[in-house]
Amino acid sequence: MSSRTLPLLFINLGGEMLYILDQRLRAQNIPADKAKKADWIEDDRRRVMNDIITTMFNKKFLEELFKPQELYSKKALRTVFDRLAHASIMRLNQASMDKLYDLMTMAFKYQVLLCPRAKDILLVSFNHMDAIKDFVKDTPSVLSQVDETYRQLIEMYTPLSSGEFQLIRQTLLIFFQDMHIRVSIFLKDKVQNSNGRFVLPISGPVPHGTHIPGLIRMFSCNGEEVKRLQFRNGGNYTGVLREGSFEMFGERVIKLGTNMYVNTAPNPLAKEELNMLARLMGGMEVQKPGNADSGFRVNLFATDEEEEEALISRPDEFSYDVIKIQATKNQQANAELVKIMGDFTEEAGEPCSSSANSKGDDLLAMMDGL
Amino acid sequence: MYHKEKSIQMKSSASALYNNLSVLRIAPRSLTYFTVVHANMVNMVSASWDGLNYSHRQLQSKEANVATSSSLIMQAAWCVLPSRDILVLTSQKGIQMYESDGSIMVYWHALDTPETQTAQAVFARGIAAVREKYICVGISSGSMLVFDVPIKGSNITLSEVLEEHKESITDLASECSGSLECIADMVSADDSGNLCVWKSGEDFQLLNKIPDKAIEAFCSSVKLWKGTVVAGYGTGQIRLYEAVTGIVHAEVNAHARWIYSLDIAPFSGLLLSAAEDSLVRVWHLTMTPETNSVEIVHMYNECVTDTQICGAKFCDGDGYAFAVTGYDLSEIIRYTQV
Numbered sequence: 195m196s197s198r199t200l201p202l203l204f205i206n207l208g209g210e211m212l213y214i215l216d217q218r219l220r221a222q223n224i225p226a227d228k229a230k231k232a233d234w235i236e237d238d239r240r241r242v243m244n245d246i247i248t249t250m251f252n253k254k255f256l257e258e259l260f261k262p263q264e265l266y267s268k269k270a271l272r273t274v275f276d277r278l279a280h281a282s283i284m285r286l287n288q289a290s291m292d293k294l295y296d297l298m299t300m301a302f303k304y305q306v307l308l309c310p311r312a313k314d315i316l317l318v319s320f321n322h323m324d325a326i327k328d329f330v331k332d333t334p335s336v337l338s339q340v341d342e343t344y345r346q347l348i349e350m351y352t353p354l355s356s357g358e359f360q361l362i363r364q365t366l367l368i369f370f371q372d373m374h375i376r377v378s379i380f381l382k383d384k385v386q387n388s389n390g391r392f393v394l395p396i397s398g399p400v401p402h403g404t405h406i407p408g409l410i411r412m413f414s415c416n417g418e419e420v421k422r423l424q425f426r427n428g429g430n431y432t433g434v435l436r437e438g439s440f441e442m443f444g445e446r447v448i449k450l451g452t453n454m455y456v457n458t459a460p461n462p463l464a465k466e467e468l469n470m471l472a473r474l475m476g477g478m479e480v481q482k483p484g485n486a487d488s489g490f491r492v493n494l495f496a497t498d499e500e501e502e503e504a505l506i507s508r509p510d511e512f513s514y515d516v517i518k519i520q521a522t523k524n525q526q527a528n529a530e531l532v533k534i535m536g537d538f539t540e541e542a543g544e545p546c547s548s549s550a551n552s553k554g555d556d557l558l559a560m561m562d563g564l
Numbered sequence: 565m566y567h568k569e570k571s572i573q574m575k576s577s578a579s580a581l582y583n584n585l586s587v588l589r590i591a592p593r594s595l596t597y598f599t600v601v602h603a604n605m606v607n608m609v610s611a612s613w614d615g616l617n618y619s620h621r622q623l624q625s626k627e628a629n630v631a632t633s634s635s636l637i638m639q640a641a642w643c644v645l646p647s648r649d650i651l652v653l654t655s656q657k658g659i660q661m662y663e664s665d666g667s668i669m670v671y672w673h674a675l676d677t678p679e680t681q682t683a684q685a686v687f688a689r690g691i692a693a694v695r696e697k698y699i700c701v702g703i704s705s706g707s708m709l710v711f712d713v714p715i716k717g718s719n720i721t722l723s724e725v726l727e728e729h730k731e732s733i734t735d736l737a738s739e740c741s742g743s744l745e746c747i748a749d750m751v752s753a754d755d756s757g758n759l760c761v762w763k764s765g766e767d768f769q770l771l772n773k774i775p776d777k778a779i780e781a782f783c784s785s786v787k788l789w790k791g792t793v794v795a796g797y798g799t800g801q802i803r804l805y806e807a808v809t810g811i812v813h814a815e816v817n818a819h820a821r822w823i824y825s826l827d828i829a830p831f832s833g834l835l836l837s838a839a840e841d842s843l844v845r846v847w848h849l850t851m852t853p854e855t856n857s858v859e860i861v862h863m864y865n866e867c868v869t870d871t872q873i874c875g876a877k878f879c880d881g882d883g884y885a886f887a888v889t890g891y892d893l894s895e896i897i898r899y900t901q902v
Contacts, residue, residue: 195636195656196685262683307872307891312798312822356798357732357755357782360822361685367580367891368603368636374892387870391892394842394870396820404800405817407841410860412814425862428843431820 195368196361197262198350202319203271203366204259205343206305206451208250209322210298211275212329215284216243217455218494238283243329244336245282250326251339260346265369290494296375297494303370304385304392305450310401310435312359314448315366316351317438321451323347344442352440379454396429402437565846565864566886567902571895572609575620576602578874578889579636582689582784583735583825585875585889585896586641588649588664596879597664598896599640599651600889606640606653608666609896621666625655636687643693647715652699654688659701659709661720670718671711675703685732692736694750694764698723702733708752710768726768731755734784740830741790747771748807751788757781759793761807774810785826787835790851792858794835796823802837804849804858813858818845825876829883835860836886838876842868844888866899 219239249255266274272295279286279294286294305318323344330336354362374390385393400406407427414420438447578584578600588597594613599606604625611618625635637655642664649664661671677686688709690702699711699720706729712721731754738750748771749764757776763769774793776783782798792813793805800819805812819839827836828849835847846864851857871890879885885900 195638195687197681197683262681264681310821355731355755355782357734360782360784360798361732364580371579371603371892372577391870394872396842396867400800400820404820407800407817407820409817410814410862411816412857412859413812415811415856417812420857421859423861426865427820428865428867429820429841 195365196358197264198354198358199265199362199365199369200263201256201259201347201350202315202362203265203302203369204274205319205347206302206322207271207275207298208278209319209326209451210301211279211294212243212246212326213453213455214294214297214494215246215279216329216453219243219284240332242282242284244333246278247326247330248336248339249278249281251336251343253339253342256343256346260350265365268369286494293494297377299370299373300375300377300380301454302366303373304380306363306366306370307392308394308450309363310399310448311356311403312363313354313356314401314438314450315359315363316347316440317446317448318451319347320344320438320440321446321448324446325453341442348440348442397431399433399435400431402435404434406431406434565901566866566899569885569898569900570615571897572598572611572618572887574600574602574607574609574894574896575622576605576607577892577894579603580872580874580891581638583639583641583875585825585877585887587877587879587887588642588644589880590664597642598887599642599666600875600896601637601640604636604655606637606666608651610665623653623660623662623666625653626657626660626669626672638687638689639691641691643691643699643713645693645699645713646696648713650693650699650713652691652701654691654701656685656687659688661699661711671720673709673711673722687732690733690736690752692738692750694738698764700726700736700738700750700752702729702736702752704732706730706733706754708733708736723766724768726752726762726770728752728760728770728773729754729758731758734782735786737786737788739788739791740828742830743790746791746807748788748791751786751793751807753783753786753795755782757783757797759783759786759795759805761793771808772810774805782822784823787826787828789828789830789833789849792849792851794826794828794849796826796837796839798822800839800841802826802835802847802860804860806856806858814860816847816860819843821872824872824874827877827886829878829881831881832883834863834878834883836876836878836883838873838888840872842871842873844868844873844876844886846883846886868897 219242275295276291309315327340330340376390380386387393408424410423411419412421436447439445579602581601584601586599596611598609606623608621609618625637635655635657637653640653643650643652651662651664651666653660658672658674660669662669675686675688685704687704688701692700694700697713699713701709708726709722710724712723733752733754735753739746739748748761750762752760759774760770761772763771783795784798785796787794788807791807793807795803800821800823802816802818803812804814818837819841821840823837823839825838833849835849838844844866848861848863850859868888868890871893873888873890875889877887879887888897
């Protein structure tokens with residue numbers, strides 16, 4: 195429907211992906227006191243984030259993205275994100291990539307649904323952008339790309355009317371239709387029900403520009419108010435939201451789109467496993483992983499066993515087939531974008547196969563590279 | 565005032581589109597038809613009044629290409645004319661018209677779609693049957709197409725193009741009281757909250773234009789009853805205007821989120837409003853011709869938990885029963901008066 199939806203979809207999903215990867219990379223961080231050469235793990239986390247953000251905000255890529263176009267199919271978009279996730283030394287296997295994508299899409303679906311006004315989708319996007327800017331604040335070259343993207347967003351979206359934003363929102367909701375994957379952080383915070391549907395509160399502040407329901411005013415022919423009636427609104431509304439800032443800086447007011455993983459405590463079992471890994475690795479020479487084989491592997495689950503189990507038990511209807519993009523007429527635009535993305539990945543191609551990739555194999559591979 | 569009845573299950577869920585439910589009551593056959601849009605398809609369910617028989621049909625958007633999303637349906641609605649009922653589907657590609665049971669397509673009108681994608685979306689939205697023989701459909705450019713519909717057969721012709729609105733049409737409504745005394749026959753609403761009031765005929769005549777004062781105004785649903793325009797806005801407000809003069813009769817802070825659907829039961833003056841805030845509200849309108857005033861009172865609330873409502877319609881002219889659809893919901897929820 196709306197031909198201006200893709201940039202918002204991409205930036206917000208990308209933002210969620212970065213939050214999740216950042217949290218998982220930190221969870222797999224080796225604490226300084228437990229491993230001798232811990233610096234390179236911390237550096238590599240920053241390097242992974244920088245590499246992905248650099249690819250995400252590549253000038254040519256964004257130019258293509260911001261052109262008026264219909265939304266990609268779910269498969270095509272998934273492929274773009276597969277490429278993006280592998281734009282660095284990090285490697286994810288199939289199950290982890292599936293889980294990452296589930297988390298990203300359900301998070302953004304939640305944000306779109308709960309936006310007080312359709313226009314607030316832009317504030318949600320700015321929340322993601324603000325966080326991305328913070329990830330790369332020490333890297334001037336990437337920072338300037340991010341700033342440029344802010345400008346493009348402001349230029350393209352701030353003149354739109356609320357009706358045009360609602361069309362964008364409706365387009366996004368059609369894209370997310372019938373997705374009810376349960377996300378543990380949402381279930382825990384009681385924003386999602388056990389049937390996968392989100393909780394829509396009938397309480398709290400009303401959007402900026404709306405009045406709390408309850409008042410009927412009737413007027414005479416010359417505009418004078420002649421009668422007032424109150425009615426019970428059935429909810430528990432508490433006030434009106436202030437308007438957030440639509441500029442490069444400023445308070446966004448809306449909390450949707452900020453990093454909800456920031457205060458998540460890491461799993462103690464995973465931590466123990468990683469500590470053991472650190473002890474094994476601590477005895478090796480520091481070798482900056484330069485080639486793809488020794489890529490730093492990230493597990494989206496708490497343990498490898500959980501990851502493997504998730505892959506086996508994943509319901510068919512949730513599987514994403516990573517398809518080969520054919521440059522047929524219909525998929526021309528998709529192909530173009532994916533090709534540009536492919537030029538920037540360290541290793542062009544599909545993510546790692548789902549064959550068992552145990553810790554032992556990784557270490558051996560690393561040793562081979564010494 | 566109302567209690568929940570058994571829901572009707574659909575083959576797929578409802579999309580988040582304005583006015584996403586249409587109801588056609590077929591008294592001679594003791595049936596009610598319901599249509600709900602899901603992306604590039606329309607779910608049609610026919611329900612017998614005894615609650616025992618349900619049958620389903622799905623209609624596809626013409627020129628639907630499964631791989632892309634470029635032929636999404638924006639709205640589906642029945643147009644009730646004296647001699648026949650026509651089911652109209654409006655999409656990004658054009659306008660499809662079917663016999664009332666959806667079995668035969670009788671007319672197809674393609675929209676002018678530009679060769680390369682433009683920033684401005686192209687689609688048709690807003691459907692109304694006007695007087696004896698017209699079906700009007702709105703376009704994203706702001707134009708409105710007037711089709712002349714014969715008593716039977718497929719010789720439907722485009723009679724006129726009305727160019728008054730500058731923004732996308734959101735909804736159209738025709739005078740539903742059945743009274744022939746009303747001067748205004750149709751009202752149209754657009755993306756920037758402007759309302760136009762029309763008289764039908766060989767050439768449709770613009771009677772009045774009601775501009776919106778508020779900057780953030782957006783009217784998603786509109787009805788016309790006994791010369792009164794009832795408009796539902798994105799801010800959650802409902803406003804009542806006198807159609808031909810634009811005088812504001814009433815303003816209601818009705819909902820906490822975007823209003824997605826309005827409906828009027830013409831025999832009783834009951835008004836139904838539904839919004840993204842999960843609430844359906846029933847109101848009552850009373851006209852006092854002597855004082856030229858219109859009163860609105862609140863009657864009833866129904867909360868559809870955790871649902872952003874996208875369609876709500878009365879199932880009969882008295883408002884004895886109504887039905888509701890919600891985003892991501894695969895059922896049509898029904899309520900009847902106790």
